[in-house]
Amino acid sequence: MPPQNIHVIVRVRPLNTLEKKRKVKRSCKVVRTGVDESELDLSPNRARQGLVQVELPSDGRRPQVGMRKSGGNFDKSYKQYHPAVAFPPSSTQQEVFQSSNLPSLINHSMNGYRTTFFAYGQTGAGKTFTVLGEDKKPGLLFRAVNYLFKATKLKSEKENMKFTVRLSAIELYNEQCFDLLTTGHARLKPLQVREHNKQGYYVDRLTGIRCINVNQCIHTIKGAVRQRTVGGHQMNARSSRSHLMITLYVDGTYLTGTGASTFGRITIVDLAGSERLKDTKSGNVKESGFINKSLYTLGKVINGISKNGGTLLPGTTRRHNQNIPFRESVLTKLLVQSLGGDNMCAMCACVSPGSHVTGETVRTLGFAMMVNGIMNHPSIHIDEQEKLVTDLKKEIEKLKRENIQLKHMVIEVSQEASLASSKGVGGGNHLGLVSEIDRLVVGGDASVGVGDVDDDVGDGEFFQFDDEDEEVCEEEEEEYDEEFEEEEEDYDEGKEGEEYEEEEEVFEEEEEEEKNNGHYYDVDESSPPVSPKPSESGSPSLFPTASSPMKSNIDTSQRIVQLKAMLTEAKMQLESDGDEIHPHILQLENELEDLQKELQLSAQLAGLGVSLEDSGEDPDGEQQRALEAMIAATMSAAAGGAGVGGNGRDYEVQDSNYTESESDGDEGESEQAHYSEPESLPTSPENPNNVSNTSNTSGRSNPFNWDDSQGETENWRNMWSNSLRILSQDLEEDDAAAKLGVIDQLGGEGARKLFGGKKKATKMTKRKLKKKNRK
Numbered sequence: 001m002p003p004q005n006i007h008v009i010v011r012v013r014p015l016n017t018l019e020k021k022r023k024v025k026r027s028c029k030v031v032r033t034g035v036d037e038s039e040l041d042l043s044p045n046r047a048r049q050g051l052v053q054v055e056l057p058s059d060g061r062r063p064q065v066g067m068r069k070s071g072g073n074f075d076k077s078y079k080q081y082h083p084a085v086a087f088p089p090s091s092t093q094q095e096v097f098q099s100s101n102l103p104s105l106i107n108h109s110m111n112g113y114r115t116t117f118f119a120y121g122q123t124g125a126g127k128t129f130t131v132l133g134e135d136k137k138p139g140l141l142f143r144a145v146n147y148l149f150k151a152t153k154l155k156s157e158k159e160n161m162k163f164t165v166r167l168s169a170i171e172l173y174n175e176q177c178f179d180l181l182t183t184g185h186a187r188l189k190p191l192q193v194r195e196h197n198k199q200g201y202y203v204d205r206l207t208g209i210r211c212i213n214v215n216q217c218i219h220t221i222k223g224a225v226r227q228r229t230v231g232g233h234q235m236n237a238r239s240s241r242s243h244l245m246i247t248l249y250v251d252g253t254y255l256t257g258t259g260a261s262t263f264g265r266i267t268i269v270d271l272a273g274s275e276r277l278k279d280t281k282s283g284n285v286k287e288s289g290f291i292n293k294s295l296y297t298l299g300k301v302i303n304g305i306s307k308n309g310g311t312l313l314p315g316t317t318r319r320h321n322q323n324i325p326f327r328e329s330v331l332t333k334l335l336v337q338s339l340g341g342d343n344m345c346a347m348c349a350c351v352s353p354g355s356h357v358t359g360e361t362v363r364t365l366g367f368a369m370m371v372n373g374i375m376n377h378p379s380i381h382i383d384e385q386e387k388l389v390t391d392l393k394k395e396i397e398k399l400k401r402e403n404i405q406l407k408h409m410v411i412e413v414s415q416e417a418s419l420a421s422s423k424g425v426g427g428g429n430h431l432g433l434v435s436e437i438d439r440l441v442v443g444g445d446a447s448v449g450v451g452d453v454d455d456d457v458g459d460g461e462f463f464q465f466d467d468e469d470e471e472v473c474e475e476e477e478e479e480y481d482e483e484f485e486e487e488e489e490d491y492d493e494g495k496e497g498e499e500y501e502e503e504e505e506v507f508e509e510e511e512e513e514e515k516n517n518g519h520y521y522d523v524d525e526s527s528p529p530v531s532p533k534p535s536e537s538g539s540p541s542l543f544p545t546a547s548s549p550m551k552s553n554i555d556t557s558q559r560i561v562q563l564k565a566m567l568t569e570a571k572m573q574l575e576s577d578g579d580e581i582h583p584h585i586l587q588l589e590n591e592l593e594d595l596q597k598e599l600q601l602s603a604q605l606a607g608l609g610v611s612l613e614d615s616g617e618d619p620d621g622e623q624q625r626a627l628e629a630m631i632a633a634t635m636s637a638a639a640g641g642a643g644v645g646g647n648g649r650d651y652e653v654q655d656s657n658y659t660e661s662e663s664d665g666d667e668g669e670s671e672q673a674h675y676s677e678p679e680s681l682p683t684s685p686e687n688p689n690n691v692s693n694t695s696n697t698s699g700r701s702n703p704f705n706w707d708d709s710q711g712e713t714e715n716w717r718n719m720w721s722n723s724l725r726i727l728s729q730d731l732e733e734d735d736a737a738a739k740l741g742v743i744d745q746l747g748g749e750g751a752r753k754l755f756g757g758k759k760k761a762t763k764m765t766k767r768k769l770k771k772k773n774r775k
């Protein structure tokens with residue numbers, strides 16, 4: 001805010017009853033009030049818009065203040081003063097309040113400025129009347145309180161703020177400061193006026209009462225005023241014998257945005273009146289002396305500031321403003337920042353109109369004009385400690401709110417994760433991965449031999465079940481359920497008609513067709529999932545072909561390796577981000593491991609299991625030789641570390657059964673020992689794959705070229721044959737169980753995607769289930 005001079009108004013009181021009775025002449029009158037412009041123009045030039053004229057008496061014998069000597073006599077003359085606003089005796093309290101600049105000061109106090117309004121003048125000039133007023137003519141203080149509460153209400157509604165108003169009341173009596181809001185002993189104990197290097201002078205341990213409304217505030221002020229020291233003398237029957245300072249602290253807080261706080265205040269001062277003992281004939285000389293001394297110091301301070309260019313130098317420490325004696329009085333210590341400092345200030349000079357006090361009137365108006373020339377440099381005051389506490393409180397509140405938000409986010413994310421995991425929906429990076437792997441592990445990927453699924457899945461993207469999908473699924477599922485129930489009823493009641501049988505045939509044909517195309521993963525236990533049936537006439541194909549599930553298994557194996565790499569990458573990313581690794585990821589890692597092993601086994605079983613089953617139909621031993629070659633290849637792969645391993649579990653083949661056993665936990669060991677070999681099994685490292693050039697005495701192939709004189713090859717083959725057959729059955733059961741689980745979890749749509757991507761697939765699945773139940 002730019003510098004601004006102290007707003008000075010002059011109020012001329014009416015003649016009192018006694019003066020009228022004595023027919024006292026008027027020497028002071030208001031020529032021009034300047035009221036109209038005062039509210040609009042706050043520039044320094046406007047300060048002389050009111051006009052007060054004082055007629056100086058001339059008895060021709062001795063000079064009066066402001067008289068000019070003319071020809072040896074002192075002429076009758078006038079002295080004119082130009083305050084901002086001048087109020088004639090007829091002015092009402094409300095008119096004075098409106099043009100006193102007090103409303104403006106209050107508005108500024110709500111913005112964080114410190115403001116002061118003080119009444120100055122001779123004793124009996126009407127200061128107390130102006131500030132406090134009378135019962136039916138409340139003074140500016142009470143009007144200010146009323147205005148303040150209304151203004152804070154309006155501002156808080158308009159700018160979403162919250163205001164707190166506190167009140168303090170002191171009197172400066174005999175150069176001591178007393179708290180008027182205390183009683184008893186505390187009331188009589190003077191308070192210390194201390195100096196703060198940044199905040200200036202302040203009253204230590206001063207009581208501040210929070211005011212919640214106008215009435216309470218006014219009631220409190222009246223209580224304080226009643227405690228003020230008053231006394232009677234010849235010029236005023238109820239004269240104030242102390243300086244009264246009422247301060248309203250206005251603390252505002254913005255409830256939105258930055259949440260900044262303001263700490264403004266408005267201090268209204270009713271000074272004790274200057275008096276001449278010979279006029280007042282006051283009995284308490286000491287009291288009068290202190291009053292006059294403080295007022296005299298005030299005059300010196302104003303004078304010093306005027307000489308200082310009309311303003312205080314920044315700061316109030318002893319180093320500054322050496323020529324301004326504000327430390328000589330408690331009053332000036334407390335007012336110094338209002339006189340050329342960083343407070344905003346207004347002053348009301350109260351004068352009597354009577355010619356019998358013209359000299360005092362001239363003195364008062366002269367003082368007023370000097371004050372009028374003082375420039376203040378208003379700035380918003382921030383109580384560093386209060387600000388720090390407020391800021392910290394706000395910070396804590398903000399952090400608390402953020403903490404609550406984060407907790408909600410964690411809950412939401414965890415719910416989404418579990419939902420995505422249960423539905424197979426890709427939610428985020430690693431959740432999508434989890435979903436993908438989940439789907440693969442339970443058999444939902446096209447490459448497992450499931451058949452044609454949605455394009456997005458085929459492109460390597462994740463399932464995206466949205467709400468719409470789910471609704472469609474539910475509708476279709478209901479439709480199928482109804483259909484299925486009808487069929488079930490027909491079946492139970494033995495009403496299988498031609499239509500049903502035809503339909504059954506069509507489905508079976510389609511089923512057969514899909515099986516041949518490798519697009520159908522049968523859940524029926526009687527139908528092995530990955531073993532191609534040998535042809536009726538020729539030798540079975542022991543090696544993968546383009547249409548064989550073996551091809552799919554190889555694709556799946558590659559896909560698993562990719563997914564494991566993605567999983568490892570995701571884990572590393574989570575670890576580097578400091579995030580917790582989803583337990584599902586670890587579980588899926590193990591499941592991927594198992595799946596990889598099972599796929600390797602099933603790849604071999606696809607060829608070996610069938611040939612062993614049909615070994616009785618192989619009189620030439622051709623299939624057996626091929627079988628042994630395959631076994632040799634498997635063993636070679638195992639010995640060469642083909643298995644990926646890493647989950648600490650090894651398949652241990654013992655006689656005609658297999659069990660899962662925990663490894664010692666050494667990953668290196670488990671990686672190498674993907675398949676643990678029977679201890680008695682001889683190996684042939686020299687030529688493990690050389691199948692065609694080796695044969696034993698019985699004419700059967702001996703891929704390892706060992707001595708078979710003890711018939712060990714035969715024993716070994718039988719043992720492997722049994723082991724693999726059992727393992728094959730176990731895997732089939734596991735697959736079937738997994739698929740049933742998926743059907744339960746995903747419902748019709750999931751099953752359709754899983755088992756063919758068509759309605760008929762779901763229907764077929766249900767038929768298969770029905771068959772299974774019947775069995």
Ligand SMILES: Nc1ncnc2c1ncn2[C@@H]1O[C@H](COP(=O)(O)OP(=O)(O)OP(=O)(O)O)[C@@H](O)[C@H]1O
Pocket residue numbers: 012013014016089121122123124125126127128129130236238239240241271272273274350
């Ligand atoms: N504007 C006014 N209208 C009517 N009466 C007034 C006005 N100003 C002052 N008076 C009356 O004049 C008398 C003295 O006024 P007041 O007590 O306010 O003077 P003062 O300046 O406060 O004196 P002191 O310094 O001794 O306290 C009071 O009776 C008061 O009612």
